[in-house]
Amino acid sequence: MIALILNGRSVEVDDEPRTPLLYVLRDTLELNGAKFGCGLGQCGACTVLVDGAPVFSCVVPVGDLAGRRITTVEGLGTRQRPGALQQAFIEEQAAQCGYCTAGMILRAQALLERNASPTDEQIRSALEPNLCRCGTHIRIVRAVRRAARERQRAAADGVSRLGGAG
Amino acid sequence: MAVTGLKVSRRAVLSRAGALVVSFALAPSLAAAAARSSGEAADRSLPGSLRSTPLLDSWLRIDAGGITVFTGKAELGQGIKTALIQVAAEELAVQPQAITLVTADTARTPDEGYTAGSLSMEDSGTAIMNAAAQAREIMIALASERLHQPRRDLTAGQGAVIAPGGRRIAYADLVSDRTLHVRAEPRSPLGNPAHRRVMGRSWPRVDIPAKVFGERAFVQDLRLAGMVHARVVRPPSYGARLRSVESAPILRLPGVLHVVRNGSYLAVVARREYQAVVAMEALSRAARWEESANLPQQSRLFADFLEWPSREVPVATRGRPPDLRRLHAATMLEAEYRRGYLMHGSIGPSCAVAHFDQGALTVWTQTQGVFPLRRALAELIGLPESRVRCIQVEGAGCYGHNGADDAAADAALIAEQVPGRPVRVQWMRADEHKWEPYGSAMLARVRGALDEAGRIVWWEYRVWSNTHSTRPGGAGELMPAWYLERPLSPPAPRPLPLPAGGGDRNALPLYRIPSLKVDYRFVPRMPLRVSALRSLGAHLNVFAIESFMDELARAARLDPVEFRLRHLDDPRAVAVIRAAAERFGWREYRRLAGGGKGFAFARYKNLAAYLAIAVEVSVDHGGPMPRVLRVVAAVDSGEAVNPDGIRNQIEGGIIQALSWTLLESVRFDRTRITSRDWASYPILRFSAAPHSVEVVVLNRPGQPFLGTGEAAQGPAAAALANAVADATGLRLRDLPLSGDRIKGAMRS
Numbered sequence: 065m066i067a068l069i070l071n072g073r074s075v076e077v078d079d080e081p082r083t084p085l086l087y088v089l090r091d092t093l094e095l096n097g098a099k100f101g102c103g104l105g106q107c108g109a110c111t112v113l114v115d116g117a118p119v120f121s122c123v124v125p126v127g128d129l130a131g132r133r134i135t136t137v138e139g140l141g142t143r144q145r146p147g148a149l150q151q152a153f154i155e156e157q158a159a160q161c162g163y164c165t166a167g168m169i170l171r172a173q174a175l176l177e178r179n180a181s182p183t184d185e186q187i188r189s190a191l192e193p194n195l196c197r198c199g200t201h202i203r204i205v206r207a208v209r210r211a212a213r214e215r216q217r218a219a220a221d222g223v224s225r226l227g228g229a230g
Numbered sequence: 231m232a233v234t235g236l237k238v239s240r241r242a243v244l245s246r247a248g249a250l251v252v253s254f255a256l257a258p259s260l261a262a263a264a265a266r267s268s269g270e271a272a273d274r275s276l277p278g279s280l281r282s283t284p285l286l287d288s289w290l291r292i293d294a295g296g297i298t299v300f301t302g303k304a305e306l307g308q309g310i311k312t313a314l315i316q317v318a319a320e321e322l323a324v325q326p327q328a329i330t331l332v333t334a335d336t337a338r339t340p341d342e343g344y345t346a347g348s349l350s351m352e353d354s355g356t357a358i359m360n361a362a363a364q365a366r367e368i369m370i371a372l373a374s375e376r377l378h379q380p381r382r383d384l385t386a387g388q389g390a391v392i393a394p395g396g397r398r399i400a401y402a403d404l405v406s407d408r409t410l411h412v413r414a415e416p417r418s419p420l421g422n423p424a425h426r427r428v429m430g431r432s433w434p435r436v437d438i439p440a441k442v443f444g445e446r447a448f449v450q451d452l453r454l455a456g457m458v459h460a461r462v463v464r465p466p467s468y469g470a471r472l473r474s475v476e477s478a479p480i481l482r483l484p485g486v487l488h489v490v491r492n493g494s495y496l497a498v499v500a501r502r503e504y505q506a507v508v509a510m511e512a513l514s515r516a517a518r519w520e521e522s523a524n525l526p527q528q529s530r531l532f533a534d535f536l537e538w539p540s541r542e543v544p545v546a547t548r549g550r551p552p553d554l555r556r557l558h559a560a561t562m563l564e565a566e567y568r569r570g571y572l573m574h575g576s577i578g579p580s581c582a583v584a585h586f587d588q589g590a591l592t593v594w595t596q597t598q599g600v601f602p603l604r605r606a607l608a609e610l611i612g613l614p615e616s617r618v619r620c621i622q623v624e625g626a627g628c629y630g631h632n633g634a635d636d637a638a639a640d641a642a643l644i645a646e647q648v649p650g651r652p653v654r655v656q657w658m659r660a661d662e663h664k665w666e667p668y669g670s671a672m673l674a675r676v677r678g679a680l681d682e683a684g685r686i687v688w689w690e691y692r693v694w695s696n697t698h699s700t701r702p703g704g705a706g707e708l709m710p711a712w713y714l715e716r717p718l719s720p721p722a723p724r725p726l727p728l729p730a731g732g733g734d735r736n737a738l739p740l741y742r743i744p745s746l747k748v749d750y751r752f753v754p755r756m757p758l759r760v761s762a763l764r765s766l767g768a769h770l771n772v773f774a775i776e777s778f779m780d781e782l783a784r785a786a787r788l789d790p791v792e793f794r795l796r797h798l799d800d801p802r803a804v805a806v807i808r809a810a811a812e813r814f815g816w817r818e819y820r821r822l823a824g825g826g827k828g829f830a831f832a833r834y835k836n837l838a839a840y841l842a843i844a845v846e847v848s849v850d851h852g853g854p855m856p857r858v859l860r861v862v863a864a865v866d867s868g869e870a871v872n873p874d875g876i877r878n879q880i881e882g883g884i885i886q887a888l889s890w891t892l893l894e895s896v897r898f899d900r901t902r903i904t905s906r907d908w909a910s911y912p913i914l915r916f917s918a919a920p921h922s923v924e925v926v927v928l929n930r931p932g933q934p935f936l937g938t939g940e941a942a943q944g945p946a947a948a949a950l951a952n953a954v955a956d957a958t959g960l961r962l963r964d965l966p967l968s969g970d971r972i973k974g975a976m977r978s
């Protein structure tokens with residue numbers, strides 16, 4: 065059994081330690097957020113946060129993650145209490161097929177955690193590992209910018225609009 | 231709006247016997263089938279897909295549960311669900327939230343063929359708009375009888391018919407089972423375009439929330455009770471044959487339930503997903519294949535294309551060729567443009583789930599065509615069509631015919647071996663890269679002549695390409711069938727008919743040219759597997775035509791925008807060109823060192839949306855590739871149901887086309903495809919995305935819907951090349967326009 069802290073809650077999984085985290089999330093824990101895109105660390109569809117840092121869950125063995133904090137898009141908010149990035153992606157309609165979306169949101173989340181008001185250049189370079197074949201790049205950058213603004217406004221109001229962990 | 235396909239599947243799981251599903255699902259499809267089988271040929275007088283499915287209740291049901299609208303088209307990330315809901319809501323005079331939409335499902339929805347060719351709004355949007363308007367009038371007529379009020383005094387609104395003084399009858403109370411079981415009329419009492427409430431507004435996409443919250447949204451997310459996981463071990467190359475494989479050790483691996491071997495078809499089934507991956511890798515190492523070097527040499531591909539037998543398809547002839555000797559030499563230009571094979575490159579490799587139970591097969595698939603796929607699967611498995619149900623569930627964006635149908639065939643073939651258990655098949659990245667059918671390589675040659683006034687007087691154009699569709703069809707078009715012990719083979723490829731065309735799509739320029747000759751050399755020989763990729767031949771044809779227009783404009787010493795306008799009569803073409811040029815600031819543009827601007831225009835298929843585009847680039851001579859700074863496009867899609875949806879698709883089309891044009895070409899050696907992942911087939915990343923993309927939508931309320939999703943591919947490619955030419959003086963005619971080529975061209 066491997067103990068993980070998933071979206072703020074303790075879970076134990078019985079997968080073989082070499083199993084990539086992505087399969088544990090999708091198959092064992094039945095979460096949809098992290099997506100299989102390449103399994104090679106080339107596309108970012110599987111991006112999740114481990115202790116706040118973005119990783120390709122398709123290449124990280126779950127055995128290396130005992131006791132670590134894992135955040136998936138499900139942990140950022142819900143329809144009732146959307147996270148700032150989730151809300152911003154909806155408001156900017158920053159998806160076409162939406163298959164890359166969760167990975168984009170998590171990589172952006174990690175960026176906003178270390179840099180509350182990134183420039184467009186900084187957003188682009190943070191998102192560089194993640195591919196979008198639909199060509200939604202401009203909207204995604206806009207959504208991240210909007211989320212940064214909203215988070216700052218919320219911080220100024222002393223209200224955290226960020227649901228969940230991360 | 232939940233994802234309807236998933237709701238259905240849930241129900242399918244709950245009712246293990248399947249009987250419930252069949253009974254609750256059959257009503258509308260019976261209606262559709264009745265209409266089809268009663269010998270009524272397609273009725274050309276009816277609008278959109280009502281032609282093939284004329285009964286109103288095939289499209290629309292109203293009962294105490296609410297309003298349900300049925301479409302045979304599939305959501306592919308293009309936002310079609312939202313737009314169709316808007317159309318229905320507008321004509322039924324309800325809010326969009328009041329409508330539940332059911333998408334492509336052979337047991338429930340009309341057969342609308344493929345969701346392709348940017349035809350969904352023209353086919354399904356038009357049908358639903360007219361069906362909804364007719365249903366509304368039927369309900370008003372019924373209310374008029376019940377209330378003893380003349381029809382003209384009654385209005386429809388908020389799901390009811392309302393009489394003066396406020397008396398109202400809810401739609402559900404007016405409609406009984408059979409009320410809408412009537413044939414559509416050729417003409418509908420359509421709402422006044424000047425008073426739209428829902429259409430013409432950027433209603434938020436109904437499918438996006440599920441995707442940002444990590445809810446079930448994709449076929450990849452289906453988890454049926456008792457479901458097992460399969461992986462296919464694909465041959466290393468097209469022509470490979472399986473010589474031997476030792477499968478006993480694989481069967482001893484943890485979780486492995488089955489190894490499927492049928493001729494050269496090899497797959498493994500396991501309890502857990504990663505167990506299937508591990509077993510697939512082991513099985514792949516155990517397999518011995520026989521391969522042959524039967525691919526052409528990539529560097530000679532275009533020479534081969536010209537040499538291989540081809541069939542001439544005349545596209546257009548107009549006027550008579552001028553006496554070329556009498557034209558001034560400087561006014562006669564010729565050029566050749568080429569592109570290699572392009573990949574759809576979906577971010578999510580193809581996936582399907584199949585359940586073979588009590589002699590019936592249900593397949594959850596991301597296909598673009600549930601009905602054609604059902605026919606093909608029935609043939610593949612040897613079942614009557616009535617025993618096969620295909621339900622479309624979204625996958626990652628496909629942009630045409632990719633591995634989706636083949637994955638459904640994999641799931642069906644494997645599910646047949648483990649009856650009673652739903653089987654999920656997920657392709658690996660290399661499966662998708664190596665086995666999806668690519669967009670054909672193409673080559674075009676053009677000659678043109680100008681008179682002294684700078685008018686085009688002669689145009690000669692010829693394009694070479696493979697077919698642009700090998701969609702099923704029959705089981706022979708499903709790739710897994712090629713490797714079975716008793717293999718099926720695809721039928722001989724055919725060119726797609728004009729006016730939409732395939733390799734000749736958009737080969738005819740829309741410009742006023744008194745004499746021209748355009749033809750298509752259809753090349754049947756297909757060394758690489760090919761099929762429909764977004765815009766088919768229009769990408770290369772528009773790239774060639776619009777690059778050449780710039781070359782001619784330069785020879786005529788005219789501004790490229792002005793030159794185009796002088797050759798156009800269609801006011802809608804003129805309008806998009808002016809709108810794009812103005813918004814871009816074409817005239818005011820001042821070039822900085824290394825900078826350039828480029829323009830292009832086309833009307834997709836010469837039948838669908840009009841699109842003009844201006845691009846600004848900067849080319850750093852040491853840098854790896856031109857940097858796209860700014861893009862402005864103007865589009866006329868007829869009546870715009872959801873303007874932001876149109877902008878989203880055009881923005882995406884532009885960025886995808888920039889990626890194709892700058893970076894992409896499938897690589898292969900004499901035996902194998904060598905583009906097997908994103909390192910060996912790179913696509914555009916954020917660092918190469920334009921700084922800004924702006925799309926102006928010219929809305930035409932009351933005008934027919936014009937397909938939009940593919941309109942940007944060709945114009946974006948040409949505008950980019952034209953901007954590079956403006957920045958550097960170099961005319962690049964071979965795609966991709968990667969940095970190496972630019973540097974090479976600058977050296978020579």
Ligand code: FES
Pocket residue numbers: 099100101102103104105106107108109110111120121122123
């Ligand atoms: S799926 Fe992990 S990087 Fe592509």
Ligand code: FES
Pocket residue numbers: 159160161162163164165195196197198199200307577626627
């Ligand atoms: S929205 Fe489709 S891949 Fe990004």
